[in-house]
Amino acid sequence: MDSLKIVQxxxxxxxxxxxxxxxxxxxxxxxxxxxxxxxxxxxxRATLRALEDLSFVIPGRMxxxxxxxxxxxxxxxxxxxxxxxxxxxxxxxxxxxxxxAAQEAPPIDREEFSLPLxxxxxxxxxxxxxxxxxxGAMKVSRRRAERLIDSVSDEEExxxxxxELGGEDISDRLRSLVGKIKRLLSGRRFVSFFRLLERGxxxxxxxxxxxxxxxxxxxxxxxxxxxxxxxxxxxxxxxx
Amino acid sequence: xxxxxVDTRTRDKALLEAALFLTExxxxxxxxxxxxGQASIDYVDQLLEELAGExxxxxxxxxxxxxxxxxxxxxxxxxxxSVAHLAPHQDVPRPVLRSLAMIAYNHPMTQSALVKARGxxxxxxxxxxxxxxxxxxxxxxxxxxxxxxxEFLRYFGLESVEEFxxxxxxxxxxx
Amino acid sequence: xxxxxVDTRTRDKALLEAALFLTExxxxxxxxxxxxGQASIDYVDQLLEELAGExxxxxxxxxxxxxxxxxxxxxxxxxxxSVAHLAPHQDVPRPVLRSLAMIAYNHPMTQSALVKARGxxxxxxxxxxxxxxxxxxxxxxxxxxxxxxxEFLRYFGLESVEEFxxxxxxxxxxx
Numbered sequence: 001m002d003s004l005k006i007v008q009x010x011x012x013x014x015x016x017x018x019x020x021x022x023x024x025x026x027x028x029x030x031x032x033x034x035x036x037x038x039x040x041x042x043x044x045r046a047t048l049r050a051l052e053d054l055s056f057v058i059p060g061r062m063x064x065x066x067x068x069x070x071x072x073x074x075x076x077x078x079x080x081x082x083x084x085x086x087x088x089x090x091x092x093x094x095x096x097x098x099x100x101a102a103q104e105a106p107p108i109d110r111e112e113f114s115l116p117l118x119x120x121x122x123x124x125x126x127x128x129x130x131x132x133x134x135x136g137a138m139k140v141s142r143r144r145a146e147r148l149i150d151s152v153s154d155e156e157e158x159x160x161x162x163x164e165l166g167g168e169d170i171s172d173r174l175r176s177l178v179g180k181i182k183r184l185l186s187g188r189r190f191v192s193f194f195r196l197l198e199r200g201x202x203x204x205x206x207x208x209x210x211x212x213x214x215x216x217x218x219x220x221x222x223x224x225x226x227x228x229x230x231x232x233x234x235x236x237x238x239x240x
Numbered sequence: 241x242x243x244x245x246v247d248t249r250t251r252d253k254a255l256l257e258a259a260l261f262l263t264e265x266x267x268x269x270x271x272x273x274x275x276x277g278q279a280s281i282d283y284v285d286q287l288l289e290e291l292a293g294e295x296x297x298x299x300x301x302x303x304x305x306x307x308x309x310x311x312x313x314x315x316x317x318x319x320x321x322s323v324a325h326l327a328p329h330q331d332v333p334r335p336v337l338r339s340l341a342m343i344a345y346n347h348p349m350t351q352s353a354l355v356k357a358r359g360x361x362x363x364x365x366x367x368x369x370x371x372x373x374x375x376x377x378x379x380x381x382x383x384x385x386x387x388x389x390x391e392f393l394r395y396f397g398l399e400s401v402e403e404f405x406x407x408x409x410x411x412x413x414x415x
Numbered sequence: 416x417x418x419x420x421v422d423t424r425t426r427d428k429a430l431l432e433a434a435l436f437l438t439e440x441x442x443x444x445x446x447x448x449x450x451x452g453q454a455s456i457d458y459v460d461q462l463l464e465e466l467a468g469e470x471x472x473x474x475x476x477x478x479x480x481x482x483x484x485x486x487x488x489x490x491x492x493x494x495x496x497s498v499a500h501l502a503p504h505q506d507v508p509r510p511v512l513r514s515l516a517m518i519a520y521n522h523p524m525t526q527s528a529l530v531k532a533r534g535x536x537x538x539x540x541x542x543x544x545x546x547x548x549x550x551x552x553x554x555x556x557x558x559x560x561x562x563x564x565x566e567f568l569r570y571f572g573l574e575s576v577e578e579f580x581x582x583x584x585x586x587x588x589x590x
Contacts, residue, residue, distance in 0.1 A: 119327060121262050122439055123502035124489050125512055127571045127582060133509065134516035134583050141517075141532035250474045258476030258494035261436075262502040275497055299425045301433030319433035322450055327437045 019065040022047055041066075041073035170214070177211050178220050181234060190224075193232035249287075252276045256287050266310030307391075339365035343375060343386050347401045351377070351384040424462075427451045431462050441485030482548060482566075492572050507547075514540035518550060518561045520583055522576045526552070526559040 017025075026043045027035055044066050051058050177196065184191040194200070196208050212234065215221045221237045259267060259275045269288075273279045276287075288311055292304040301319045305312045315323060339362050343349045355362045366386060369375035373391045377384040388401055398404050434442065434450045444463075448454045451462075463486055467479040476494045480487045489506075490498060507515065514537050518524050530537045541561060544550035548566040552559040563576055573579055 119264055119437060119439070121264060121502055122504040122506040123262050123499055124492070124495055124570070125505050125507050126495055126499055127573070127579070128496070129499075129505065129512060130516050130519070130571060130579065131583050133512040134520050136509075137513035137517045137533065140513070144532070144534065253474040254476035254491065255494050255497050256476065258490040259498045259501055261477055261488070262490060262498050264503075267501070271501070275501070299428040301429035301431065302436055313436070315433040315437060316429065319430050322430050323434045323437050326434055326442070326446070326450070 019059070019062045022062065023065070037069070037073050041069040044069050170211075174211055174214055174218075177208075178215060181215075181221055182236075185234075185236060190233040190235050193223075193234060196234075252279070252283075253287055253290070256284075256291060260291075260304075260311065260313045263312070266305070266307060266312040268310050270309070272311065335361060336365045336368050340369055340374060340388075340392075343369075344388050344392070344401055344404045347405075348378075348385050348387045350380065351386055352382075354386065427454065427458075428462055428466070431459075431466060435466075435479075435486065435488045438487070441480070441482060441487040443485050445484070447486065492570075510536060511540045511543050515544055515549060515563075515567075516583075518544075519563050519567070519576055519579050522580075523553075523560050523562045525555065526561055527557075529561065 022044065023040075026040055026047065030036060030040070048058060048062060048066055051062075180196065181191060184195055193208070193212065196212070197204055212221065212223065212232070216223050216237070219237045222235050224233045224235070225231070226233070255275055256272060259272060269281050269284045272284045272288075273281055276284065288304065288306065292306075294300065295303050301316055301323075302313050303316045305314050335358075339354060339358050342354060342357060346353070351362070351366060354366070358365070366375060366377065366384070370377055373389055375392070376387045376389050378387060379385075392398075393400065430450055431447060434447060444456050444459045447459045447463075448456055451459065463479060463481065467481075469475065470478050476491055476498075477488050478491050480489050505512075514529060514533050517529060517532060521528070526537070526541060529541070533540070541550060541552065541559070545552055548564055549570065550567070551562045551564050553562060554560075567573075568575070571579070
């Protein structure tokens, strides 16, 4: 008897069927003196699954019964078959269930025992909200723009002024940077400008940026910037 | 009553429904009065009364819960079973509900006995249940004696705590 | 129609109201059908229609919002101004609303311009706004041109998007 056949049991019989009733039904074709606990456990689980598929409420006792059957099945498999009979099985189950139930809080019937439900109603937004949102958005976007401009102009004032273009070690630095970029690019099409930074301070950023410009001019690498003031994506140049 | 009064009353009833729909907590009559533009409490009561009457019709799924000075809309008990699963913020967490069930079942129950049975989390549960007005603590020596409240009975539509015990002991297979 | 049908219909209307009251999000008709015990979509439609009719009365503060395959109760626009302060949660998150306001103000606006102004999160906002039917994207070269929809105008009770611009530019002290 598989889960399909269980579903074929008239629905009105399944509704409200007690765990004892289910056991009787599932063992009806077995020798009462030789209950196959492995088969029974499988059938019982299939019944539960069928009830679940039908969206039936599954009483806690049926779940307990099933878990006990599974435990008995594993015991039986370990002991290679423990003779039992239908009535004895029922007694044993009943005792086990009473014991389990006694340890638990009293059964809760969902219908009878459920608190009023909490809602988190969300209100629709008003024109006034939309208007305030616009003011907020404008303020934030202005700040964003100012921040970006500030950061660029700060760098120009503080650093470009004192920056020595080139310098003695520029070719060495360019060579080592090309090596680094190639390593970072292995298996990739692009590498972010930020990956080239170690400390990430303004001075390093400007220095790297100028090196990147040099390498771009030499055709060693190519740069794209999709977004204004956004990240610079570096790819292999035509010369490399 | 002039036709303008009728119009005002109509608008106020709509505002009352909107206010009750939007709040997630019981709303004081004073707040409702201010929503209606500084109306009198008596007037608010009249409108609440009317609303409660309309909600009593069997084709309505909500009811007006009046408690102390507050009002709140809630799903009728007869409908809860079919729709509870739709509420994303489930009422009381299941462990808290279990502690409540235990208190009701052993009513009155000492907090120490509850903690013995349910573990240390039960202290938090008691606090939550007291805040919700479902449990009333009474000092008793070094522990608290926990009672369920009238509010508890009303919530579950019970006459007495014994009735809960009776329900709890009924075989589940009959449910 | 037998009296039993009438009773079932009465109960179903109550369940429908309860279900709509409980959910925070638009609820698919299929879900409503299953709340009514595997009712047909046609039947759900009939009941929704009836409910919408009842809510249209001026003394009701709610209305039924139907979009696509879903239904949702919401406070009428005419009432929301008086009760909005009672609800801590709004149905469009603030950052998303800011993006929407910007699109409406600069209508139509390219997605790239929006992202420039609002940052990368704006991609997500646009997606949410499109899903809610408040914004309609139109492909334009490599970016999208964003339009507000008729649904947007209806939601805010506007005649045109220019009206919003006018509102937005009015001195705030009047708001």
